[in-house]
Structure formats: structure tokens, C-alpha cells
Amino acid sequence: MMKNKLSLLLLLLGLVSISTIAQTVDFNNYTPFQSSGTLPDEFRTNSYAKYKEKEAVIAKAKTKIEREAKDQYYLENAFALDNILKDGKVLFNDTISAYLTAVMDKILENRETKKNVRVYCIKSAVVNAYTTGEGFVFVTTGLLACVRNEAQLAFILSHEYMHYVYKHSIKGYIETKKVLKGKGEYQNLDYDKKYLARKAFSREQESEADLKGFELYAKSDYSYEDVDSSFQVLKYSYLPFGSVPFKRSFIESNTFKTPDDFWLTTYADLDAKAYEAAVNGKVEDKSDSDADSDDSNSEDDDETSTHPSIDKRLDALHERMDEETKTTKKHFLVSEDAFYFIQKISRFELVRMNLLTQNYERALYNAYNLLQTDPQSKYLKKCVVKALYGISIYANSGNMSKVHVKQKFAQGPWEQVPALVNKLGGAGVSVWAVNYIWQVRKEYPNDKELKIICDDVLKSLLKTYSKRKKDFVTSYSDTAGLTTRNKKLKPYIRLGFLDLVTNDAEFKTYYDGIYNKIIEAKKQKESSENDELEEVASEETKSTKTTKKKTSTTEKEEETEEDETKKNNAAIEIQWNDKLTKGNSAYIKDGKLVILTPHYYQSKGEDGSQTILYPESEKGNERLIGLLADVLDKSIPNYEIINRPTAEEVQQLNDISLLNDWVDERLDHGKLKLISVDYERIQAYAAKKGCDNLVSLSVSSVVENKDLGSKISAVMYSVMLFPLAPIFLYKGFSPAHYTNIYAVTFNFKKDRLVDATRQLSSVRSSNFELKSHLYAYFLNLKKI
Amino acid sequence: MRKLLFITLLLSSFCITNSQVPGYLGKRLSVSATELLGSPTWGQYSPRYGPESIINIHHFTRIASDYAVGNKTVLGLSCCFGSMGFFDYINDYPLAKLNATAIEVHTKLFLGDHIAPLGKFISLGLAYQRMKETDPLNYSVNYGFKEYSSSFFTFHLGFGANFFINDFLYFTPSIETNLHLNGLEPVTLDDYIASRWQVSSYALFGIGVGVLVF
Known part of the structure; x- marks a missing residue:
């Protein structure tokens, strides 16, 4: 009872904050939405610590393959999740996430697992929502811009919640491992059949999430008709959210008159199947975690699709709907005003994201x-x-x-x-x-x-x-x-x-x-x-x-x-080590340099494939930051390393988001000289920090074991040239080491990419080698 | 012509010292001390002490200063002090000794993707060496007759690696061999009084400690 009161209080507080912010958002001079308050715990914990928390769960696995798959899953998942949480695209302590949580609470009511579920809004133009094994539900601004009412959103959240409850993410991962290794029922399947088996399993999970999600949704007071319409949102997710005819008067002036045949008299009908046919062969397979973006519009099930067809999903739900009786039918339970406010923000955000991409x-x-x-x-x-x-x-x-x-x-x-x-x-x-x-x-x-x-x-x-x-x-x-x-x-x-x-x-x-x-x-x-x-x-x-x-x-x-x-x-297109910097030497020489969230990747290569060593990468990242500070002290003393923030540094995360968007956009533009979408904000940031240039840098360290051919050759040469055997054996058996530095440099004032350097070297990533190569890179940067 | 040569030398020195070479965190000059021990050899010895009973041991101390002139190249100057001792291992008795002093210019070419002065290198050097024999039993030798000393040029080829301990100190294991451009013949008298050995190439194993100065 006490708990219920507390939930109610929190919900009320959330809605009060929504209405307060609604008054403060100036849509005429809209500025992109940002996170605020204190950084939640999950944004602060290290990826490795998150993985270690799952040790007990991993130990419970019954078979070896399951244990290995679980171990790898939790490891990969912890790091993938951190990449999402810490790059600034996920909003927290914000109106949108507060509203989404309120809707989720409406659906879950008194469920025990409610406390494990956290709903966040993620800035992305893709119409999608997805769930992780840890109970994080991410809803994109693209989806929020398209849904027409709260009930549609509630049904999508119910569906996502069921992915969490039924552990679809990890089950899918383990099943994939089994399929790839040809275990159990997947024995003796050829590659194509294995591929289809994975997709079939994914479709089963989607159907289960639909049906169970609907059962949950049916217990709330949201209307049934919105179940159908939420599928329509997914079906036509390739279309813009609006459908206003584009008027000629918008572009023409007294003298800028366009010929009549430039203006369509009829438009192509909305036909998801025709659209799919048009892009057929160009749509990439989506990963299992990329759950609910619709790639299954055709009436018949596509064997290669991760989702059943919309019509099939709807048919299955209609059968279930007929069994239920619904007395109340509401499109909104939390707040209609809040929904439209959230939708409007999302649409405003979406325009910016369209521009960025x-x-x-x-x-x-x-x-x-x-x-x-x-x-x-x-x-x-x-x-x-x-x-x-x-x-x-x-x-x-x-x-x-x-x-x-x-x-x-x-x-x-x-x-x-x-x-x-x-x-x-x-x-x-x-x-x-x-x-x-x-x-x-x-x-x-x-x-x-x-x-x-x-x-x-x-x-x-x-x-x-x-x-x-x-x-x-x-x-x-x-x-x-x-x-x-x-x-x-x-x-x-x-x-x-x-x-x-x-x-x-x-x-x-x-x-x-x-x-x-x-x-x-x-x-x-x-x-x-x-x-x-x-x-x-x-x-x-x-x-x-x-x-x-x-x-x-x-x-x-x-x-x-x-x-x-x-x-x-x-x-x-930018080529590595291209001469982009002609005449730009002054940019780097005296200005303050900002290093944006440096990344370190440690990987192991064997037989042509590479595996990222996540814990080593995380430790390596900390090491890299220390080394960078050392190197920059001696090369470009006027610098600042922007690292992932601590609890109180939420603004830093917002800055990281802005800078990441800027870097991505500038890289997309390549050598084209046009100012970026966030030009004003970038200039304001540069003025605030007093910085002139930004370097986005990553280091990859690869240890590659020698293949069998190299080992056999080494033995053969050793036999033939016996005195040189130690050299041949060392060369043939010891793993090869590579340390690669990838760095791109941008000038704030010019709003332009000024350098793209790739330094590949066959050396170990020891502190001294790394410092030596990083110093050489920064020295070179000063020279340009 | 001389003026031209001088200007060219001056210009190239200026270019080398002012070029932006990373060195190790900006430090390009280092000073090092290396102990080099030669492989013991038999034979090649004066009949003075009887054949087959003598072992000679080469031992040198080298003080060197290296300067990184490029990402892969170091130029250096070194002084070498050492001796080649002849030892009667059967009678456990030290015999004649050759004291050596050398001045050498050398270059180190760093291998693979290492940036000088870090990592593996091949060293090449040209030394001017002076050797003088001392022998407690030989009057002529001890009185420094001309016949018992010699100067000559030698070329060395080596392989080594600089391993850093911290941002200032490093140690250098190395192996090198000397190739005498003119053979060492401190003795011209072919008799039983003086040494009659001839020096051939020998391997030197070294371990050194270096410090980065600036």
C-alpha cells in the first residue's frame, strides 16, 4: 500500500515536471533536448563491474555451451550497453523519459519486476524500440514522433517489457550459438538453413512478446483499437510523421516560378509492400537486439526476417482480442497534453537528426x-x-x-x-x-x-x-x-x-x-x-x-x-593521411586542443577473425587517458581531455553528445565545405571552453596468433638452416603485435576537418611504445 | 670548394638539429655506458707462451652519446676503453694484455615501426682504435717500444634494443662484431720475445644503461 502511494507520488511529481517544462520550452527558439540532474548509477558503473555482477547467473548454466554463451553474452552486453548509455544519446532526468516511465508504470501497475525496468528515450531518427537483458527499454525519438497516442506507445512498451520478462535477448543469443555450432536439433544443417533457423527463432520470440504483451496491455484501461493502429505505425515507419501537401507557394516568389510539370497531381499510394519491393536487396539484416523496427511488412512471412509479417501478428492478436471483453476504451491514461508535448519535442528533435544524417x-x-x-x-x-x-x-x-x-x-x-x-x-x-x-x-x-x-x-x-x-x-x-x-x-x-x-x-x-x-x-x-x-x-x-x-x-x-x-x-571522401591541411598550420600550433573521449580497443586475432577483449579494452582505456595526459603535457600543453563524466558532470555528457554529433556529421561531409547543423552550438561550446581544435582518437591494439602455415614454415626453415633456427622459430611461433592509432582533427572556428591520420605500426602496445607513437602523432599535428 | 663543403655541412647540421623529430617524448639526446664482453677465443697466439694453452678475453667499456636525427635514425659518438687479456688457464696465470682506446662514430637504424630511440636497432660504426700491449714478463713490451702498439680503423656491425625503464632511463642489450679494416699487427718482429698474434673478428655481447638528456 505504502509502495503504491509512493509510486503515485512519483508519477504526480513526474507529471508536474512535464507541465513545468512544457511551459519553459520555447518552440520558436527551440534548442535540442538535454539530460539534466544527477547521472543515474547505471551510467557510472564500469562495464566490467556490470559483467562481474552476473557471475552467479553464468555459473548456474547447465551445459558448457550455455555457460560459454552466457558468459560471452553478459560480457558483450555490458560493454554494448555502456556504449549506448555513455555517448550522450540517451536522455535521463528529462521530460520524455519521465513520461515514458509513467506510461510503463500504468501498464505494470503492481508487478514485482517493475523496479527492474528502466525506460529511456534515445535520440535517433529510426522508428524503433528495443530492450536489453538488464531491463533497459530504449524508445527512439523517431518512434515518439510517429505514434499517434499514448495507447499505441503503451502497447509497444508492453511488447518490449515481455522481451525482458521472457529473457528473449539472452535466449536468442544462446540459441544463435547453438545454431552456429550445430548443436542439438541444429546438427547437420547447412549454412543457409542455420541462418533461417536463427531468424525463425527470432520470429517466435516476437510472436510471444506480441501475445504476452497484449495480455498485459489488456489488463490496463488502454483501448484495443490502438493495438491495430500501433502496428500501422510500424508498417509505415518509412514515411515521415506528417502528410501535409507541399504547397507551391512555399517556394515560389514573384519571379522564381517553377514549371507546372514539376508538381505532382497525384501521389503514389501508401503501400508498404511496394516500398519493400523498391528497396529489396538494399535492406541490411538487422541484429536480434535491434528488435522492433519493422522489417516485415509483407503479408507472408519472410523467412529471412526477424519479425513475422504485420498481418500475421495482427491476426494472432485479433484472435486473442475476441476472447477478451473491454469495457473502458481510452487513448490516454497518463496525460493527453503531456503526450502531445512529448510528441512535439520528438518531432522537433527528429528534424535536427534528419539534418545531421x-x-x-x-x-x-x-x-x-x-x-x-x-x-x-x-x-x-x-x-x-x-x-x-x-x-x-x-x-x-x-x-x-x-x-x-x-x-x-x-x-x-x-x-x-x-x-x-x-x-x-x-x-x-x-x-x-x-x-x-x-x-x-x-x-x-x-x-x-x-x-x-x-x-x-x-x-x-x-x-x-x-x-x-x-x-x-x-x-x-x-x-x-x-x-x-x-x-x-x-x-x-x-x-x-x-x-x-x-x-x-x-x-x-x-x-x-x-x-x-x-x-x-x-x-x-x-x-x-x-x-x-x-x-x-x-x-x-x-x-x-x-x-x-x-x-x-x-x-x-x-x-x-x-x-x-x-x-x-x-x-x-576523406582518405587517411590525406593532405587536408594545406594552409591550416596555424589552427593547431597555438590553439587549445580538446581530446574527445579517447577509445582503446584490445583485440585478439586468430585464423583471420578478431575478437575484442572487452575487459582489457576497458582497462586499456584508462591507461590510454593517463598516457595521453603525459604525452600532451610534453607536446601540446594547452589541452583538455573530455572523458566520460562522473555523477555531477551531466553537462559534460550533453557536451559529448553534441561533439559526437558534430564529429559524425563532419566525417559524413568529408571534404565538402559547408557549416555543420549545430554550428552555433559548436561555436558557443568552443567559446565557453576557449578551445580551437578537437581530436577524436582511438587506439587499437591487436595480438595476432600465427597460423598453422607460418608455424610449419618456421620449422622447415629451422631444419634447413639450423644455425638460424632460433630466429625462424621465434618469428614463426611468437604472436604478431600491432598498435594502430586513428585520429581525426577538427577546427572549431573553421568548422572543418583539418587532419585525418592513421598510424599503423607493428609494435606492442606497451606504455613506452604507445607514448612514443602518440607523441609522434601530436608532433606531426603541430607541424601541419 | 672548401667553403662550399663547409656551408653544406653547416646547413645539414642545422637541418638535422632543427628538424621536428619526435625522439622519445621530445628527448633526442641520450648518454649511455655499455659493458661489452667478447667471446673467449683460443689459438691465434704467440709461440711465446706455448700453443693451445691460452685463452684471450676481450672486455670494453663504451661511453656513447646518441642523437636522434630522424624517426628511424640515431647518430652517435662514442669512446671505448678496454682490453684484450691473454690468460694461461692451465697455469691460472695472466699473460700479456692489450689495452685499447677507441673513438667511434656510429649510426643506429631502428627496425620495424619503432621510433628512435625506442626499440630494436641495427648499429653501424667506424672506429679509430689504438692498442698497446702490456706484459709483466716482457721488458720490451713494458717499455713501450713502438712494435708493441698499433692504431687502426675498424668497422662494427651490431644488433640491439633499447628497453625503457621509465621516461628517462633505458637499458640496452646488444651483440656486435668488429671487422678490422686493417688487421691488428702490433708486432713486427717474428721472434719469441714479442707477441705475434693477429686479431680477427670477434663477437661482443653488451649490456648498457642510458639516460635521456633532452
Whole structure:
């Protein structure tokens, strides 16, 4: 009774905090959601300590194979879980997780196991929820953005809870080991059958979680109809959360008019099966732990799928539903307001995540959807700006295919965006972008980020397509002369800035200024090859030769398109030890360096395969941090190592999340020069810490046992050249050691990757060798 | 021509000393002391004391300073003091002794992916060596007649490794052999009074301690 009261109190407190935060979140100037308070215990405990806690459970295993599998499972799981918990993507002490916990409490009521279950929100665009063997339930912001009500969420949580109760994670792991080793019923199966057997086992577990989850759900007061609809959410998880038609008025101005055939009159029907067919052969198998993202939309069971088909799952549940009688039907039990608030935050977050992963078209459409209800949101407008910016820069550098969604993968009103981008091409999107950005800039004239973006897009456009200033600014009366000018530019592109140039003197000055700068840079290029601005122009001009071809022949055969794509992607992809740093020496020399969560991996190699030694890696990580401090004291004394935080350093975890996102995004951009999505936050971080550069560094130490062939050769040579036998035997039998350092360096101010170094060395990872090589790396970094 | 040579030498010295070589945590200069013991050899001996009863033992102390000029290369200068003792092991009696002093320039080439001065290396050296015989039983020898001393050039080839104890100290086991560019012949008289041995190549096993200076 006492316990119930306490739970009720906690729930009430949680809801009070939700409503309080709801008032404080300013969606117009939205900033990404962060964790707060004190770091929970599970975020602080070492992975190895977590594994050691399971010793008793491992000892209880009946057979050797089970014991080994359990041991490996708990070991791998402890480390995998820590990687999730400690990279800053999991939110805690936040409104969303508090709400999810409240919903979970509604379902579990007085269950004993309730205290073992912890529900967290994880920042990810994927529509998914998954459970670990330790009772952690992770719900992605992608899923929260798509669910329509609390009941749908409750059913998904019930399902996840049953994965925990029935220990599906570890059972699946042990079964996989048995299948791979061909034990018991899996004896004498060939590879394909073993593969299918694993998938079949996974499907059984999913069905069990459905049915048991439904039984649990049925005991609550949530409505039955939402069970069906929650499956629809999974079924159409490949679609954006909204379905607002994309209006022409959103992009067109007085002079930027798009041809009618750019606008679809009908959209492809929502058809999950057709979508699956379109991506067939390109969807990777998902791991067993990657549980509930839907990869099983077809009506019939796919033997290679980890989940039964949606229809089968629903049929099974309908049978069970018929047995139950439901008196109350509610979509919301905790709070309707809280749900919509959580959903809104998740959708706002989702747009940012779309941008971070270069899903610019989806980000554009999602932001457009949200703008319908929050038209004044600066955050959303800037998201639109950043989406158009991303498409423009990628397209103008000949890498459109890297960010463009093929129309066949889009259905419903969302199809309009990829269709439109495809028709507009790089030049069209850039003209649209400048028009749009200029309007937003007028609203927020002091926004530095908008200025940089606008400059970048216009420069990229002019450098890529213009031969003369008038290529983009002409008059209607001049249409007769259109054919004599840059023939590759369609009239709607060439006239795109006419309205702004004619009616906005400020824009005209700005436009002329940028154009003149480019001309000046071109002149300078002739006299000096080292001019950095000109270098940019040169690179982009080179790549845009392909773009020009591409924009005019968007419907070329796919084969040719793929070849071109490969060529252009290669041009922006980062190669290790590439000369990225020409002219950037000043960045590293005197600035403060931040080392972001260094990683150490110890692995053992045998017969061509490698196994990560987790406990050794964890210890090695601590050792590495100590060595780094030693080395940096002597090489770059102005430094700070950002390590995983202690209890009170929650802000540090938020910073790690921000920096990790930045690093990932910058690596995705490769050599492309565009500012990152979190540019303002990154600059603020750099200013707060007074740092100039960031190094993301990992060390891998490999001990590789010699194979049988090497050993036999050693013996043979020893016999033949007896005096040299000790050398041959030593070489043939002693394991090989490798110590590899991988490090990428970014400059905050330039918002750019300045160095990517890979140092491979055949030496032991002793403290002295490691220090010696790390020192050499940092010294080299100072030299660039 | 001399001026050109001088300028070239000056420039290369400047480049070597100012180039950004990591060394070990920035330390490029080290000083070391090594004890080298030669493998005992028989034969090759003067008929003065009778054949087959004599063992000679080489023993040297080397003081060296090494400077890392590249990631893989160390240049060094060393002084070597030592002796080659002849010992009548049957009668348990020390016989003639050759005292040696040498000055050597050497280079160490670090193997594999080690960064100098850490790890395994091959050493190559060119030494100018002076040897003088002492013999308690031989008047001529003890009075330092010219015939009983000699100077010559020798080349050495070795293999060793620097194992670090901490960030300043290291020890160096090594093995090397000497190849005399001109054979050691301190004795020109072919009689029973003086030594008549000739020095051939021999292996030296060394163990040294080094300290990183800066």
C-alpha cells in the first residue's frame, strides 16, 4: 500500500515536471533536448563491474555451451550497453523519459519486476524500440514522433517489457550459438538453413512478446483499437510523421516560378509492400537486439526476417482480442497534453537528426509539416534553410545522389519533395534556397549562421553555373535573348533573383558583392595557385562539370548515374593521411586542443577473425587517458581531455553528445565545405571552453596468433638452416603485435576537418611504445 | 670548394638539429655506458707462451652519446676503453694484455615501426682504435717500444634494443662484431720475445644503461 502511494507520488511529481517544462520550452527558439540532474548509477558503473555482477547467473548454466554463451553474452552486453548509455544519446532526468516511465508504470501497475525496468528515450531518427537483458527499454525519438497516442506507445512498451520478462535477448543469443555450432536439433544443417533457423527463432520470440504483451496491455484501461493502429505505425515507419501537401507557394516568389510539370497531381499510394519491393536487396539484416523496427511488412512471412509479417501478428492478436471483453476504451491514461508535448519535442528533435544524417529532403518536409502549426518558429525556418543549404552544396559539387531520395522510395504527399528536388537540380534548389534564406535573414538580420549559409549557397551557385552575372538576373523583356546565354540554365532559374534584385536594393548590393568576390578570386587564381578561396572555387568548378551534365540529364540510365556518383563521392571522401591541411598550420600550433573521449580497443586475432577483449579494452582505456595526459603535457600543453563524466558532470555528457554529433556529421561531409547543423552550438561550446581544435582518437591494439602455415614454415626453415633456427622459430611461433592509432582533427572556428591520420605500426602496445607513437602523432599535428 | 663543403655541412647540421623529430617524448639526446664482453677465443697466439694453452678475453667499456636525427635514425659518438687479456688457464696465470682506446662514430637504424630511440636497432660504426700491449714478463713490451702498439680503423656491425625503464632511463642489450679494416699487427718482429698474434673478428655481447638528456 505504502509502495503504491509512493509510486503515485512519483508519477504526480513526474507529471508536474512535464507541465513545468512544457511551459519553459520555447518552440520558436527551440534548442535540442538535454539530460539534466544527477547521472543515474547505471551510467557510472564500469562495464566490467556490470559483467562481474552476473557471475552467479553464468555459473548456474547447465551445459558448457550455455555457460560459454552466457558468459560471452553478459560480457558483450555490458560493454554494448555502456556504449549506448555513455555517448550522450540517451536522455535521463528529462521530460520524455519521465513520461515514458509513467506510461510503463500504468501498464505494470503492481508487478514485482517493475523496479527492474528502466525506460529511456534515445535520440535517433529510426522508428524503433528495443530492450536489453538488464531491463533497459530504449524508445527512439523517431518512434515518439510517429505514434499517434499514448495507447499505441503503451502497447509497444508492453511488447518490449515481455522481451525482458521472457529473457528473449539472452535466449536468442544462446540459441544463435547453438545454431552456429550445430548443436542439438541444429546438427547437420547447412549454412543457409542455420541462418533461417536463427531468424525463425527470432520470429517466435516476437510472436510471444506480441501475445504476452497484449495480455498485459489488456489488463490496463488502454483501448484495443490502438493495438491495430500501433502496428500501422510500424508498417509505415518509412514515411515521415506528417502528410501535409507541399504547397507551391512555399517556394515560389514573384519571379522564381517553377514549371507546372514539376508538381505532382497525384501521389503514389501508401503501400508498404511496394516500398519493400523498391528497396529489396538494399535492406541490411538487422541484429536480434535491434528488435522492433519493422522489417516485415509483407503479408507472408519472410523467412529471412526477424519479425513475422504485420498481418500475421495482427491476426494472432485479433484472435486473442475476441476472447477478451473491454469495457473502458481510452487513448490516454497518463496525460493527453503531456503526450502531445512529448510528441512535439520528438518531432522537433527528429528534424535536427534528419539534418545531421544528411536526410535533407526529409528534414525539409518534416520542418514544413511542423511549420503549419508553428509558423513563427525560428528553429523550424532555420531547419528549412539548412536542408536547402545541404541539398545545394551537395548538388553543386556533383554529389546530389548522396542526399537525394529516389522518388520510388517516397509515397503520399511526401513524394512531392524528392520529385521537386529532382526536377530543380542543384541550380534550381540553390536559387530557391537563396530566395528563402534571404527572407529569413530579413527577419533575423543579426543571425551570423544565416549569413554564412546564404553566402555559401550563393557562392556555390555562382561558381558552379554562372559565366556572367546576368545568368541569374535578367529581365522578362530579355527572354528573347535567353537562348543565347547560358543554355544549360532554364529560364525559371535565370529569372530566379529578378524580384529580389529589382525590389530589394540590399540584396542587389549583396549579390553584386559576392559576384565580384568570385571574379576577383578567379583573377587571383591565375596569379597565385595557393589562394585558399580560389582553391575552393577550383575544386567546386571541377566537380560541377559533372553536375552540369547531371542536372541537364537527370533521367539518364542508372548505371551511368552510379558511375558518376562513385567518382564524385570519391572526390569528397576523406582518405587517411590525406593532405587536408594545406594552409591550416596555424589552427593547431597555438590553439587549445580538446581530446574527445579517447577509445582503446584490445583485440585478439586468430585464423583471420578478431575478437575484442572487452575487459582489457576497458582497462586499456584508462591507461590510454593517463598516457595521453603525459604525452600532451610534453607536446601540446594547452589541452583538455573530455572523458566520460562522473555523477555531477551531466553537462559534460550533453557536451559529448553534441561533439559526437558534430564529429559524425563532419566525417559524413568529408571534404565538402559547408557549416555543420549545430554550428552555433559548436561555436558557443568552443567559446565557453576557449578551445580551437578537437581530436577524436582511438587506439587499437591487436595480438595476432600465427597460423598453422607460418608455424610449419618456421620449422622447415629451422631444419634447413639450423644455425638460424632460433630466429625462424621465434618469428614463426611468437604472436604478431600491432598498435594502430586513428585520429581525426577538427577546427572549431573553421568548422572543418583539418587532419585525418592513421598510424599503423607493428609494435606492442606497451606504455613506452604507445607514448612514443602518440607523441609522434601530436608532433606531426603541430607541424601541419 | 672548401667553403662550399663547409656551408653544406653547416646547413645539414642545422637541418638535422632543427628538424621536428619526435625522439622519445621530445628527448633526442641520450648518454649511455655499455659493458661489452667478447667471446673467449683460443689459438691465434704467440709461440711465446706455448700453443693451445691460452685463452684471450676481450672486455670494453663504451661511453656513447646518441642523437636522434630522424624517426628511424640515431647518430652517435662514442669512446671505448678496454682490453684484450691473454690468460694461461692451465697455469691460472695472466699473460700479456692489450689495452685499447677507441673513438667511434656510429649510426643506429631502428627496425620495424619503432621510433628512435625506442626499440630494436641495427648499429653501424667506424672506429679509430689504438692498442698497446702490456706484459709483466716482457721488458720490451713494458717499455713501450713502438712494435708493441698499433692504431687502426675498424668497422662494427651490431644488433640491439633499447628497453625503457621509465621516461628517462633505458637499458640496452646488444651483440656486435668488429671487422678490422686493417688487421691488428702490433708486432713486427717474428721472434719469441714479442707477441705475434693477429686479431680477427670477434663477437661482443653488451649490456648498457642510458639516460635521456633532452
